Amino acid sequence: MPTYTLTVNGSAHTVDVAADTPLLWVVRDSLGMTGTKFGCGIAQCGACTMHIDGVATRTCVFPVAGAVGKKITTIEGLSSTSDHPLQRAWREIDVPQCGYCQSGQLMAAAALLTAHPKPTDEQVDAAMTNICRCGTYQRVRAAIHRAAGEAV
Amino acid sequence: MSSLPVSRREFLGVTGAAGAGLVIGFRLPPRRGAPADEFSPSGWIHVTPDDQVTLMIDKSEMGEGVMTSMRMVLAEELDADWTRIVVGPVPENPAAWSRRMSTGGSTAIRTSYEMLRHAGAAARSVLITAAATGWGVADSECHTEPGVVVHAATNRKASYGSLALAAAALPVPATPTLKDPKTFRLIGTPVKRLDTALKVNGTAQFGIDVKVPGMLIASILRCPVLDGTIARYDAAKAKAVPGVRHVVELPGIPGTPGGPLPPRTAAGIAVLADTYWQAMTGRRALDVQWNAGSNATLDSAGISATLAKLADGPGLEARKRGDPVGALGSAARKIEATYEVPYLAHATMEPMNCTALVRPDGCDVWAPTQNQTGAQAVAAKYAGVPTDQVRIHTTFLGGGFGRRAESDFVAEAVQLSKAVGAPVKVIWTREDDIQHDFYRPTSYHRFSAGIDASGAPAVWTHRIVAPSIQARFGPLRNGIDGTTVEGAANIPYGFTNFLCEQTVADLPIPVGFWRSVGSSHNGFVTESFMDELAAAVKKDPYQFRHDLLANSVRHRAVLDLVAQKSGWGGSVPAGRARGIALAESFGSIVAEVAEVSVAKGRPRVHKVWLAVDCGPIVNPDTIDAQMQSGVVYGLTAALYGAVTWKDGKVEQNNFTDYKMLRMAEMPEVEVHIVPSTDSQGGIGEPGTPPIAPAVCNAIYALTGKRIRKLPIGTLA
Numbered sequence: 064m065p066t067y068t069l070t071v072n073g074s075a076h077t078v079d080v081a082a083d084t085p086l087l088w089v090v091r092d093s094l095g096m097t098g099t100k101f102g103c104g105i106a107q108c109g110a111c112t113m114h115i116d117g118v119a120t121r122t123c124v125f126p127v128a129g130a131v132g133k134k135i136t137t138i139e140g141l142s143s144t145s146d147h148p149l150q151r152a153w154r155e156i157d158v159p160q161c162g163y164c165q166s167g168q169l170m171a172a173a174a175l176l177t178a179h180p181k182p183t184d185e186q187v188d189a190a191m192t193n194i195c196r197c198g199t200y201q202r203v204r205a206a207i208h209r210a211a212g213e214a215v
Numbered sequence: 216m217s218s219l220p221v222s223r224r225e226f227l228g229v230t231g232a233a234g235a236g237l238v239i240g241f242r243l244p245p246r247r248g249a250p251a252d253e254f255s256p257s258g259w260i261h262v263t264p265d266d267q268v269t270l271m272i273d274k275s276e277m278g279e280g281v282m283t284s285m286r287m288v289l290a291e292e293l294d295a296d297w298t299r300i301v302v303g304p305v306p307e308n309p310a311a312w313s314r315r316m317s318t319g320g321s322t323a324i325r326t327s328y329e330m331l332r333h334a335g336a337a338a339r340s341v342l343i344t345a346a347a348t349g350w351g352v353a354d355s356e357c358h359t360e361p362g363v364v365v366h367a368a369t370n371r372k373a374s375y376g377s378l379a380l381a382a383a384a385l386p387v388p389a390t391p392t393l394k395d396p397k398t399f400r401l402i403g404t405p406v407k408r409l410d411t412a413l414k415v416n417g418t419a420q421f422g423i424d425v426k427v428p429g430m431l432i433a434s435i436l437r438c439p440v441l442d443g444t445i446a447r448y449d450a451a452k453a454k455a456v457p458g459v460r461h462v463v464e465l466p467g468i469p470g471t472p473g474g475p476l477p478p479r480t481a482a483g484i485a486v487l488a489d490t491y492w493q494a495m496t497g498r499r500a501l502d503v504q505w506n507a508g509s510n511a512t513l514d515s516a517g518i519s520a521t522l523a524k525l526a527d528g529p530g531l532e533a534r535k536r537g538d539p540v541g542a543l544g545s546a547a548r549k550i551e552a553t554y555e556v557p558y559l560a561h562a563t564m565e566p567m568n569c570t571a572l573v574r575p576d577g578c579d580v581w582a583p584t585q586n587q588t589g590a591q592a593v594a595a596k597y598a599g600v601p602t603d604q605v606r607i608h609t610t611f612l613g614g615g616f617g618r619r620a621e622s623d624f625v626a627e628a629v630q631l632s633k634a635v636g637a638p639v640k641v642i643w644t645r646e647d648d649i650q651h652d653f654y655r656p657t658s659y660h661r662f663s664a665g666i667d668a669s670g671a672p673a674v675w676t677h678r679i680v681a682p683s684i685q686a687r688f689g690p691l692r693n694g695i696d697g698t699t700v701e702g703a704a705n706i707p708y709g710f711t712n713f714l715c716e717q718t719v720a721d722l723p724i725p726v727g728f729w730r731s732v733g734s735s736h737n738g739f740v741t742e743s744f745m746d747e748l749a750a751a752v753k754k755d756p757y758q759f760r761h762d763l764l765a766n767s768v769r770h771r772a773v774l775d776l777v778a779q780k781s782g783w784g785g786s787v788p789a790g791r792a793r794g795i796a797l798a799e800s801f802g803s804i805v806a807e808v809a810e811v812s813v814a815k816g817r818p819r820v821h822k823v824w825l826a827v828d829c830g831p832i833v834n835p836d837t838i839d840a841q842m843q844s845g846v847v848y849g850l851t852a853a854l855y856g857a858v859t860w861k862d863g864k865v866e867q868n869n870f871t872d873y874k875m876l877r878m879a880e881m882p883e884v885e886v887h888i889v890p891s892t893d894s895q896g897g898i899g900e901p902g903t904p905p906i907a908p909a910v911c912n913a914i915y916a917l918t919g920k921r922i923r924k925l926p927i928g929t930l931a
Binding site: 083084088093095096097101102103107108110138142145150153154157158160163164165166169187188189191192193194197198200201202203 | 278408410412413414415416421424432489491492564565642645646836841844845846847869871875878879883
C-alpha cells in the first residue's frame with residue numbers, strides 16, 4: 064500500500080493506506096481521531112466535514128491522495144482550548160442534542176464565518192446543508208449569529 | 216410531605232471500603248413480575264469525602280438531555296453543589312437491575328422523578344443527622360446550603376464530603392421530607408446541559424468511536440430481499456484485499472415472536488478487516504448469489520391493496536361509546552374519508568454499530584443502545600454465556616428514536632466476535648440502515664362521521680388497518696395492539712357515539728417503535744379528519760375543536776394557548792395560511808399551529824407555534840429543544856418520508872432518496888409551556904404527532920387540497 068504524509072491540525076502524520084481510502088477513515092482509523100463522524104458515505108449529510116486548506120470538505124468521499132500537501136483541520140483542531148467563538152456560542156445556546164452531527168455543523172459554520180464574518184440568514188441556509196436528525200437547526204442558526212456578533 | 220412509593224427495605228444505606236463515603240441505593244419501579252419484597256437497587260448516589268457526588272442511573276443519553284435532568288432532580292432534593300455532581304456511566308449488568316434497563320416511551324423522567332427526589336432527600340437527611348450528632352445539636356437546628364450542612368446559631372458548617380463517612384453509618388429514613396416545589400432552585404429552571412462541552416470538540420464517545428485493542432471492523436453485505444438467504448458466494452477477491460482478515464457467513468435471525476423485541480437480522484456475508492475502508496473494499500469484492508425466498512414479489516402497491524381490502528371488513532373494537540352504528544344510520548350527513556401513511560425508517564445520524572468481545576466465560580458489549588436489558592439477553596444467547604456474565608457498556612447514542620431499542624446489531628457483533636475469537640466492531644452503512652430497519656408501520660385508516668340535523672357532530676368511527684409491533688412480543692391481548700390505536704382510541708373530543716376499530720395486517724416487514732409510535736400516524740389522520748369535519752360544518756378549525764373539548768380541560772387549555780400565542784384568526788401574510796392540530800401522547804398534550812405557503816407545488820413551513828402541557832417540568836430549555844426536535848422529525852416525515860418496496864427490496868438507499876429536512880427548510884418554532892401541576896408526561900415524543908396534521912390542514916386552508924396520504928411530496 065502506498066504511503067502518504069498528511070498535515071492534520073498542524074502535525075505531520077505518515078499513513079500506509081490504499082489510495083482510494085477516504086480522508087475520513089484515514090483520520091478515524093489510522094490516526095485514531097474520532098471527533099469527525101461517518102453519516103452517509105456519499106457527501107450528503109456533512110457529518111464528516113473537515114477543512115482542507117480552509118475549505119469545508121465532506122471527507123467521506125475525499126480520497127487521501129488528494130489531501131497530501133494540504134492543511135487539514137478537524138474538529139479536534141478547530142481550537143486547542145475549545146473556545147472558538149462558535150464553540151462558545153454552541154455552549155451558551157446548548158445547541159447539541161445527540162451531538163453526533165455537531166462536529167460537522169461546527170466545521171461547516173467555521174468555514175462560513177471565514178467567508179462571511181456576518182452571514183445573512185440566506186448565507187446560513189446556503190452554507191449549512193448538514194443534516195441533523197435531532198432538528199437543532201434553529202439553535203445552530205442562532206449560535207452562528209451569536210458567534211458572528213462576538214467575532215467583531 | 217409526599218409518601219414514599221416503596222417500602223422501607225427498598226432504601227439501603229451501606230458503607231463500602233474505608234473512605235468510600237456514603238452510598239445510598241434506591242429502587243426504581245420494579246421489573247414486572249419481580250417479587251414485591253426483593254431488594255435490588257436500581258440507582259445509586261455516592262458521596263465521597265472529597266465532596267464528589269456521583270449518580271448512577273439507568274438512562275441512555277441520546278440527545279433528550281436525560282443526564283442533565285436526572286442530575287437536576289437529585290441536586291434539588293439533596294441540596295448539593297451542582298458543580299460537584301457527576302452522572303456515572305449506565306451500570307453494566309442489567310440482570311442485577313430492578314427494572315428493565317431501557318430508555319424509551321418518553322418515560323425517563325416520569326418513572327424516575329419521585330424516586331430520585333426521595334433518594335436525594337434521604338441522603339440530605341442522613342447528612343444533616345451526621346452533622347447535628349457531631350455538633351451535639353438537634354437535626355432541626357440545622358439546614359443545608361448547596362453542598363454543606365449549616366448550624367446557623369453557631370455559624371458552623373460541614374461539607375457533605377466531610378460528613379459522608381459518618382452518614383454512612385446511619386439508618387436511611389424511609390420517608391424523608393421533600394422540598395415544597397415552590398422552593399425549588401433548580402427544577403423548573405433552564406439549566407445548561409452537562410454533555411454540551413463534550414459535543415462541541417469531538418470528545419463525546421459514541422458507539423462508532425469505541426476502540427478495543429485487537430479490534431477488527433466488520434461490514435456486512437446483507438441479502439437485499441427481505442428474509443432471503445445465501446445461495447452461494449465466492450470470497451476469494453474479498454480475502455485478497457489487504458487488511459481483510461476474515462469472511463464470515465451470517466445465516467440471519469428470523470425474529471420469531473416472543474419476549475421483548477426479539478432480534479431479527481438479514482442473512483449476510485461479513486468482511487472483517489483492520490480498518491473500515493478495508494472491510495468495505497472487501498465487501499464490494501464479494502460475489503454473492505441470493506435465494507430471494509418467499510418475499511420475492513412483495514411490493515408497496517400490493518401492500519396498499521392488502522390494507523384497503525382488510526379495511527372493508529369489520530375490525531376489533533378498541534374503544535366504543537354510545538351507539539356509533541345507529542348514530543351513523545340516523546345522521547343527517549355522513550362524512551367519509553380514507554387515509555394512508557407509509558413505512559418509515561428512523562435514520563439516526565449515527566449508523567447502527569456495536570462492538571463485542573466474546574470470551575469463553577463472558578462477553579463485553581459496547582453499544583449505543585436504548586435497551587441494555589435486551590442487549591444483554593441477546594448477547595448472552597449468541598455468545599453462549601450466562602446473562603449475568605455479559606457486560607453492556609453504554610456509549611453516547613447518535614440518535615435513538617426507537618431504533619436503538621432493537622438489538623439486531625448486538626446479535627451481529629456478538630456472533631462475529633465469537634466466530635473469529637477477537638473483538639469486532641460492526642459498522643453499518645447508511646444504505647444498510649435504511650434498508651434493514653424495523654420500520655414505523657404503514658397504516659390505512661377509514662373514517663365515517665355523522666352530522667346531526669342541527670349541524671353538530673354526532674358520531675365518529677375510525678377503522679385502523681396496520682401491521683402490529685406488539686405481535687413481536689407474542690399473542691396480542693384481546694387482539695388489540697395498544698400502540699396501533701394510541702392517539703386514536705383516546706382522542707379527547709366529546710363524541711357521544713364513538714368507535715375505534717383495529718385490524719392487524721399480517722405482513723412480513725419488520726416493524727418497530729419510531730418516535731411517537733402509533734401517535735405518529737394517528738395524530739395525522741385524526742386531526743386531519745377533524746379538520747374535514749370542521750370544514751363540512753363550516754366552522755373555524757380551532758373553534759370546532761375547542762367546542763368539543765368541554766370535558767377535556769387540559770387539552771382545551773393547550774389548544775387555547777397555542778391559538779392565543781399564534782394570534783389565531785388574525786391576519787396572516789399574503790400567500791400563507793395556517794393549520795392547527797392537537798394530540799396527546801406519552802402523557803403530554805401538545806397543540807401546534809403551522810404557517811405554510813406553497814410555491815411550485817412545494818409546501819414551505821415558515822413558522823410553528825407550539826404549546827405543551829407535560830405536567831411538572833424539570834428543565835424548560837430541554838423541553839424547548841425536544842419540542843423543536845419533535846417538530847423537525849415529524850415534519851421531515853410528513854414532507855418526504857416513505858420507505859417503499861419492490862421485488863421484496865427497499866427502494867430507498869440513502870439521504871438522496873430518503874430525504875431529510877435541512878436548515879433552509881427549517882421553520883421558526885416557538886414553544887410555550889403550560890404551567891401545570893397535573894400528572895407528569897414525557898417530552899421526547901409528544902412534539903411529533905401534531906406537526907403533520909397542522910401542516911396539511913394549513914395546506915387545505917391555502918389550496919383547498921386535502922392531503923390524505925403521506926408523504927406530502929409535491930402538490931399537483
